Structures are given as structure tokens and as C-alpha cells.
Amino acid sequence: MTAVGDKKQTLAAAPQRDASKPITMVAAINEALDMALTRDPDVYIFGEDVGVMGGVFRATDGLQARHGVERVFDTPLAEAGIMGLGIGMGLAGLKPVAEMQFAGFLYPALDQIMSHLGRYRHRTRSRFTLPVVVRAPYGGGVHTPEQHADSPEAVIAHVPGVKVVIPSNPQDAKGLLLAAIADPDPVFFFESIKMYRSLKAEVDPGYYTVPIGQARIHRAGDDLTIICYGGMVEVCDRAAEAAAGAGISAEIIDLRTISPLDTATVLESVRKTGRAVIVTEAPRTAGFHSEVAAVIAEEAIDSLLAPVVRVTGFDAPYPPFTAIEDSYRPTPTRVAKAIRRVMEY
Amino acid sequence: MSKTSTEVAASAGTLPAAQAAMAASVLQPAAEGQPEVPMLQFITPQGTLNAGEQPLPDVPLPDPETQLWLYRQMRRIRHFDERAWVLYRQGKMGVFPPYGGMEASQAGTAAALTTQDWLFPTYRDTGAALTYGLPIAQTVAYWRSSPHGWYMPEDLKITPFYIPIATQYPQAVGAALAERKRGTRNVAMAFIGDGGSSEGDFHEGLNFAGALNAPCVFILQNNGWAISVPTAAQTRARDLSRRAEGYGVPGLRVDGNDILAVYAVTKAAVERARGGEGPTLIETVTFRIKPHTVADDPTRYRTDEMTAGWDTKDPVLRLREYLLAQGTLTEEGEAAMLDEISAEFEEAVAAADALPDPTPAEIVDHVFAQPTPQLRAQRAEIMEEDSA
Numbered sequence: 001m002t003a004v005g006d007k008k009q010t011l012a013a014a015p016q017r018d019a020s021k022p023i024t025m026v027a028a029i030n031e032a033l034d035m036a037l038t039r040d041p042d043v044y045i046f047g048e049d050v051g052v053m054g055g056v057f058r059a060t061d062g063l064q065a066r067h068g069v070e071r072v073f074d075t076p077l078a079e080a081g082i083m084g085l086g087i088g089m090g091l092a093g094l095k096p097v098a099e100m101q102f103a104g105f106l107y108p109a110l111d112q113i114m115s116h117l118g119r120y121r122h123r124t125r126s127r128f129t130l131p132v133v134v135r136a137p138y139g140g141g142v143h144t145p146e147q148h149a150d151s152p153e154a155v156i157a158h159v160p161g162v163k164v165v166i167p168s169n170p171q172d173a174k175g176l177l178l179a180a181i182a183d184p185d186p187v188f189f190f191e192s193i194k195m196y197r198s199l200k201a202e203v204d205p206g207y208y209t210v211p212i213g214q215a216r217i218h219r220a221g222d223d224l225t226i227i228c229y230g231g232m233v234e235v236c237d238r239a240a241e242a243a244a245g246a247g248i249s250a251e252i253i254d255l256r257t258i259s260p261l262d263t264a265t266v267l268e269s270v271r272k273t274g275r276a277v278i279v280t281e282a283p284r285t286a287g288f289h290s291e292v293a294a295v296i297a298e299e300a301i302d303s304l305l306a307p308v309v310r311v312t313g314f315d316a317p318y319p320p321f322t323a324i325e326d327s328y329r330p331t332p333t334r335v336a337k338a339i340r341r342v343m344e345y
Numbered sequence: 346m347s348k349t350s351t352e353v354a355a356s357a358g359t360l361p362a363a364q365a366a367m368a369a370s371v372l373q374p375a376a377e378g379q380p381e382v383p384m385l386q387f388i389t390p391q392g393t394l395n396a397g398e399q400p401l402p403d404v405p406l407p408d409p410e411t412q413l414w415l416y417r418q419m420r421r422i423r424h425f426d427e428r429a430w431v432l433y434r435q436g437k438m439g440v441f442p443p444y445g446g447m448e449a450s451q452a453g454t455a456a457a458l459t460t461q462d463w464l465f466p467t468y469r470d471t472g473a474a475l476t477y478g479l480p481i482a483q484t485v486a487y488w489r490s491s492p493h494g495w496y497m498p499e500d501l502k503i504t505p506f507y508i509p510i511a512t513q514y515p516q517a518v519g520a521a522l523a524e525r526k527r528g529t530r531n532v533a534m535a536f537i538g539d540g541g542s543s544e545g546d547f548h549e550g551l552n553f554a555g556a557l558n559a560p561c562v563f564i565l566q567n568n569g570w571a572i573s574v575p576t577a578a579q580t581r582a583r584d585l586s587r588r589a590e591g592y593g594v595p596g597l598r599v600d601g602n603d604i605l606a607v608y609a610v611t612k613a614a615v616e617r618a619r620g621g622e623g624p625t626l627i628e629t630v631t632f633r634i635k636p637h638t639v640a641d642d643p644t645r646y647r648t649d650e651m652t653a654g655w656d657t658k659d660p661v662l663r664l665r666e667y668l669l670a671q672g673t674l675t676e677e678g679e680a681a682m683l684d685e686i687s688a689e690f691e692e693a694v695a696a697a698d699a700l701p702d703p704t705p706a707e708i709v710d711h712v713f714a715q716p717t718p719q720l721r722a723q724r725a726e727i728m729e730e731d732s733a
Contacts, residue, residue, distance in 0.1 A: 075556070076553055085519040085553055124504075127497035213718075
């Protein structure tokens with residue numbers, strides 16, 4: 001067991017980093033967690049294999065060694081229990097950061113999430129609030145085994161009282177995660193497995209937050225608006241690049257937070273371009289893309305020059321079959337096809 | 346003293362043969378090869394001191410002053426339970442799950458806490474909540490489905506009643522663990538029923554508490570019924586306290602209608618948790634003599650035969666007999682006590698009656714610390730509709 005005395009030693013051992021050297025998203029997440037543990041004694045990190053092992057994706061690598069087993073600890077293998085534990089710690093005023101090993105494994109915790117996580121402030125009229133963060137790796141693209149590549153963000157976004165954040169790059173990931181930990185309300189933080197290590201970027205080594213609920217214009221353009229988040233931003237970027245070669249100027253909005261949705265940024269762009277393509281890797285029916293489409297239909301129909309088009313996964317479970325897996329997840333080619341459709345309408 | 350409605354609540358009725366046969370399984374003896382843990386019992390159903398050998402010799406009989414105090418706690422929550430029925434019939438209360446007959450199990454456990462400890466009650470545990478300190482007026486408001494019942498007191502660490510079954514168990518572990526990490530000696534107590542012990546969260550909670558050495562006291566009120574399903578149909582296990590063994594957690598069994606035994610066992614478990622020695626599961630063996638809720642008709646699923654005998658095990662009468670015989674309680678003292686309890690209740694109901702009706706806009710309040718743009722727009726939408 002680590003006593004308070006150990007903490008001072010561990011803080012001194014926090015690593016220094018060359019700010020100009022690009023890092024991966026998982027490294028940025030690790031840095032945010034490390035920083036949160038250092039800054040706030042109420043922050044606790046727990047989940048399956050997050051301790052000695054540092055998590056299956058190494059997001060918590062080295063944190064137990066630096067901050068001690070009281071602050072960073074392994075739990076029994078039970079997701080409802082992990083979620084319930086986090087809710088209880090949150091009730092008592094701590095800031096728990098729980099890890100669900102994969103988003104596809106969070107389903108046992110849905111009772112805790114839907115019945116309590118988003119409801120506690122409401123049903124105690126703010127006597128009890130839950131400053132709880134739940135991190136969960138999601139999505140496909142890296143040939144994981146069956147059931148490791150789900151994208152259930154719409155399920156969680158449908159729960160009142162829970163915010164849902166999905167970063168697309170290292171700089172945002174760090175700032176959004178620090179904002180999530182500082183937030184007084186529950187935040188689900190979905191991390192694209194594909195993006196963990198597929199790109200590196202310069203990340204501010206200091207403490208900073210990226211506001212929850214604010215989308216980002218990833219690429220400015222005039223002819224159409226592509227709305228996406230998480231692992232799809234990179235895919236849309238490639239499609240937009242190809243479209244630019246054909247003289248089409250695509251604006252890309254990286255939502256960053258899907259709940260609450262930054263409708264102002266979405267609508268401003270769509271009113272400007274008159275065309276919208278929404279891209280997610282989740283199944284098509286009742287996905288979050290459909291919510292975005294509905295908001296555009298309700299608020300910006302007069303500006304539309306073409307139907308709102310969704311590019312998504314399919315209404316089938318994510319396939320683990322290596323040879324054909326890439327046909328499920330939207331590709332730049334499929335996004336390009338949607339771009340052509342709205343441009344040629 | 347005449348019988349209270351609780352004592353005569355056993356339902357009359359006849360069941361179709363097949364249902365009766367199934368339901369009668371509640372009367373079956375323990376399955377062979379499953380030894381029951383002996384129950385601690387200080388006071389027999391006849392109101393005499395149990396002279397037999399006790400399974401927990403280190404657990405002491407509470408002193409007379411505590412005995413009288415516990416009697417008052419039971420009387421106080423019985424009064425609420427009985428008045429709640431009346432208010433329901435008068436249209437002044439919503440659907441309420443009664444606990445009459447289970448007062449020893451509820452008051453005896455909650456009385457072992459201070460308000461620095463956590464209490465996680467289920468919807469059946471209004472009695473425990475009142476004993477812990479939830480104000481009566483607020484409790485009435487809650488069961489009237491008024492948002493005034495949702496403003497949990499800032500100075501108490503009691504959660505709202507848990508409606509989804511068993512979810513409170515892992516949460517109590519979290520609250521308890523937080524207390525330990527902060528270096529306090531505070532504990533968390535969570536309630537569940539026999540039916541609830543079938544839920545996964547019950548088992549995950551016990552296992553987490555054991556693995557993380559959380560200062561928790563888990564109360565499993567075995568009242569024989571999960572709405573219409575008797576415990577014998579709920580599980581093949583005949584001794585629910587033994588469920589703790591699988592998680593390396595002590596499981597104790599107590600006569601849930603003997604408040605002196607319930608209190609003493611709970612106090613010991615609370616002290617054990619305070620001392621960092623870990624969680625305990627306590628099965629209080631009691632009986633749901635009343636319907637599931639005031640809107641439930643138990644004649645559809647159980648017969649008089651199945652409830653017979655429990656009225657004579659009444660926890661209030663049992664302690665009353667004992668205290669009168671000991672001279673700890675007098676008829677005059679009791680009458681004064683009941684008058685005080687009644688006055689306290691009437692005053693609280695008057696306070697609850699005076700609470701203003703909520704406005705529709707309150708539906709979207711208290712979702713987040715800062716309302717989202719969506720919630721602000723929806724609030725405006727509600728207010729526009731409301732003023733139309």
C-alpha cells in the first residue's frame with residue numbers, strides 16, 4: 001500500500017518530454033492521466049489490467065508505479081461492478097476514472113450507466129453529483145478479435161445526464177480528457193483503437209483543456225460539410241484531399257463531443273455549404289449520424305442543396321474477418337462516393 | 346393493546362391448484378446437504394430471553410436503555426408504514442412498498458450507523474431510511490412522487506431509494522472504498538432482498554468488497570418473497586448468508602424479527618468494518634407479511650397457510666412483551682411514546698402538504714451542473730407550452 005509520503009517521491013519522478021517531438025494519441029492520453037493524478041489527489045484510476053500491466057493498450061502504462069496502488073488499481077473482472085464502484089466513489093466526492101477494457105465489453109455496465117450514472121444529479125436535485133469519467137477503446141480497423149471493435153457511442157449518447165466525448169487526435173485527446181476529469185458531471189470518453197498509434201502529433205506538454213461540447217473545423221471548405229468524429233476524421237480527411245484534386249472544397253467538422261452536440265457549428269457550416277455528409281463507423285440504423293441529420297433537417301432545410309447523406313457501418317455486427325473487415329468500416333472511397341452524390345444531386 | 350393492522354395483514358384467499366403447489370414450495374424444509382448457519386436470537390417470539398447456546402457468543406445483548414431506544418425506533422417506523430396505507434387510501438400517497446413486520450430488520454440495522462456513514466436503501470427500506478435520519482416530511486414527499494422528496498439532505502449520506510435491483514451493492518463498495526482512501530472510519534451499508542441476491546450486481550458487489558477490503562455492511566433482508574416468487578422458487582440455496590462464503594466474506598444469520606439480535610450483529614459488523622477488517626454480509630431472516638406494494642393483491646399468489654405463524658413472530662410485540670416483563674417499558678411510558686410519535690408524524694405530513702406543486706420546467710433541471718444548449722432550448726419549449 002502506498003502512503004501519502006510516497007506520493008511526493010512519485011511526483012518528482014514524473015517524466016519530462018521534448019515538446020517538439022510528436023507523440024501518439026495513446027501517449028497523450030497517458031500523459032493526461034498522469035497529469036490529472038499529479039494535480040488532483042481525488043483522481044483515481046481503475047479497471048481491468050490497468051495497474052501493473054498498464055492496460056491492454058498501455059494507456060495507463062507506468063501510472064501505478066508513479067502514483068501507487070492506492071491511486072491506480074486493478075479491479076475484479078466485472079464491468080457492472082467497475083461502473084458501480086466508480087459511481088459510489090463519485091458519490092463520496094472522488095473523481096474516479098474508470099477504464100472499460102473495450103467499448104464492446106461495457107454492456108454489462110449498462111444498468112449502472114442508464115439507471116444511475118446519468119440520473120444521480122437529477123434524482124437528488126444536485127445533492128449528489130458524479131464527476132466520473134469512463135474511458136473505453138472503440139471501433140475497428142486494427143483486426144481485433146470478434147466483439148472488440150464495437151462503436152456503441154449512440155447507446156451512451158442516448159442516456160440523459162451523460163456527456164460523450166470522442167477525440168480524433170493526440171492534442172485534442174489530452175485536452176478533452178483533462179476537461180472530462182475536471183467536469184462535474186459524468187463523461188464517457190471513447191478512444192478510437194485505430195487512432196491510438198496511427199498518427200503522431202505535437203502535443204502541448206503542459207496542462208490545458210479542450211472545452212467539452214465544442215466541435216472543431218478540421219478543414220475549411222465551401223462546397224459541402226463532412227461531419228465526423230474519432231477514427232473517421234482521418235478517413236474523411238483523405239476523401240476531402242482527393243475531392244480537392246477534383247476541385248471540390250469540403251469542410252470537415254470534427255465533432256469531438258457528440259453529447260452535447262455542438263449544433264451551432266454544424267448548422268453554420270451546413271448553411272454555408274448547403275450539403276452535408278455524416279460519417280461514422282457505427283451501424284447505420286439509429287446511429288448518432290441520424291441525430292445529426294435530424295438536427296440539420298429541422299434547422300437548416302432551407303439551406304440544403306442536396307439530401308443529407310450518411311456513410312456508416314452496416315446493420316450487422318462488426319465482422320472480425322481480416323480479409324473483409326475493411327468493407328465494413330467507411331473508407332475514403334465510400335466517403336468520396338457520398339461526396340459525389342451530394343455534389344451531383 | 347389492540348392488534349395493529351400489520352399483525353393481521355396476512356391475506357385471505359384461495360389459489361388455483363398448480364399455483365398453490367408451486368407457491369407451497371416456500372414451506373419446504375432446507376435441501377439435504379445444505380446446512381443452515383444458526384441464527385442469532387436473543388428474544389424468542391414469545392418475548393422471553395433465549396436461553397439456548399448462541400452462534401455468535403461475542404455479540405452482546407444490548408443494554409436496557411438501548412433496548413428501549415430500539416423499541417421506539419420500531420414503533421416510529423411502524424407508525425409511518427401504517428399511516429402510509431391510510432394516506433394511500435385517501436389519495437394522499439403514491440404507490441408505496443410497505444415494510445410492516447420487518448421493522449426489526451430495518452431499524453435494527455440502520456440504528457447501528459451514524460450519519461457520517463453511508464446508507465443505500467432499496468424501495469422496501471423506508472423504515473431504515475427514517476431510522477437513519479431521512480426527514481419524515483421529505484419521505485412522504487418522495488412517496489408522493491414529488492421532486493421535494495428528491496432533494497437529499499446535504500448533511501446526510503443517504504442515497505435515494507434504489508429501484509433497479511442490486512445496483513446499490515457495487516456502489517456502496519465505491520463509497521466505502523472512498524472513505525477508506527480518505528482515511529476515515531466511516532462505513533457504507535447497503536440493503537437487498539432475497540430476490541435481489543439473484544442479481545449479478547449483488548455478487549459483483551460482494552466480490553469487489555472482499556477483493557478491495559471495503560468497509561461495507563451488506564444487509565440481505567430475506568423476507569421470503571420477491572413480489573410473487575417465494576425464496577424456494579428463487580434459488581435452490583436455503584441459506585442466503587452462505588452466499589458470502591464464495592467471496593471470502595463473512596456471512597452471518599440473524600433472526601430478523603428480533604431487533605436486539607439484529608442491532609447487536611450489525612453493530613459488530615460495523616465496528617469490524619471501521620477497524621479495517623473488511624465487509625460482512627448479514628442475512629436478516631424475516632417475512633413480508635404485507636403485499637409487495639399497497640397496490641398489490643397477494644391473494645393471487647399465496648395462501649393464508651403460507652403466511653401463518655409470522656403474525657405471532659411480530660418484532661414489535663415480541664420486544665414489547667420482553668420490555669414490559671423486565672420493567673424497562675411501562676404502559677404509561679409507551680402511551681406517551683406513541684403520542685410523541687404520532688405528533689411528530691402529523692406535523693411532518695402537514696409540512697409535506699404545504700410543499701408547493703412542481704412546475705413542468707423542473708423536468709429538465711438538475712441534469713448537468715450547467716444546462717446544455719439542448720436543455721436550455723427544451724426548458725424554453727416546456728415553459729412556452731406551460732404558459733399556453
